Amino acid sequence: MQTLTNEIQREVNRVILGKQEVVRKVLTAILAGGHVLLEDVPGVGKTTMAMAFARTLGLSTKRVQFTSDTMPSDIIGFSVYDKDGGALRYQAGAVMTNLLLADEINRTSPKTQSALLEAMEERRVTVDGVTRALPEPFVVLATQNPVGSAGTQKLPESQLDRFLIQLSMGYPDVASQAALMKERHHDDPLESCRPVTDAQGLVELCRQAMETYVADELYLYIAELAEATRTHADVVLGLSPRGALALTRAAKANAFLEGREYATPDDVAAMFADVVAHRLVLSARARLHEVTGRQMAGEILGQVRRPDVREFRLK
DSSP states (O other): OHHHHHHHHHHHHHHSTTOHHHHHHHHHHHHTTOOEEEEOOTTSSHHHHHHHHHHHTTOOEEEEEOOTTOOHHHHHEEEEEETTTTEEEEEEOTTSSSEEEEETGGGSOHHHHHTTHHHHHHSEEEETTEEEEOOSSOEEEEEEOOTTSTTOOOOOHHHHTTOSEEEOOOOOOHHHHHHHHHHHTTOOGGGGOOOSOOHHHHHHHHHHHHTOBOOHHHHHHHHHHHHHHHHOTTEEEOOOHHHHHHHHHHHHHHHHHTTOSBOOHHHHHHHHHHHHGGGOEEOHHHHHTTOOHHHHHHHHHHHSOOOOGGGGSOO
């Protein structure tokens, strides 16, 4: 299966130049059954990356461009009266797909943002008292502009907690920028992006990734890291139990991409900042000193003793 995951990354990297590490972490989150939040300035390729993953994974996809007038019914659907049948008929919303691209999610109202909560956590939606399951797999790739940009509203903590990881793509390096301009002058590589697997193939990949062995000592290490976030003097809101579970899944998926059948503390460390940073609410003192969530996550990671990697092979 490592050959297949390498093919997926190679195909996406043909479209997104110079961002191999970001591509790898997005795939890690997808294999862990999680959702991804990409925060960056406009124009760096966030939407293109999402579309490249949708095509490479052979998934059905829908895109919602969030604006101030986007309604919850646009996301989860609504009921309309069918005069022929004499009953209400469900009109599916954008979530009835495998991969939902939620573009500029922080430009809409909190009411519309909250419409995604049930879908992201429980893979189902409830409209007029009727609950409907979402297609499998279901992944949200959301983009947001930096908080403070024109027209943005900060996502509530309850919704941030439902994103497995938050990433920032950043600007490409000079060589990648030059190659991108030369390549896009004639063709759009997204048009030639080929599917490497399909929805059922991805479900099987996710299943295998989640079978990765985790030793009891590693569970304890993750619990100690979570506790350290909750007791730190400059953290008002630490890692929730949902966040600790997300870190465990991310560590498993990272080990799977490395071709191992067991997770190690290094897998936890590799994903820690991506999983934890957006979940932390920092104190006023930390914000005054312009400490970021990632900086705080790095500090906490360095404070908790990391177990010996050799202890974590299959027992």
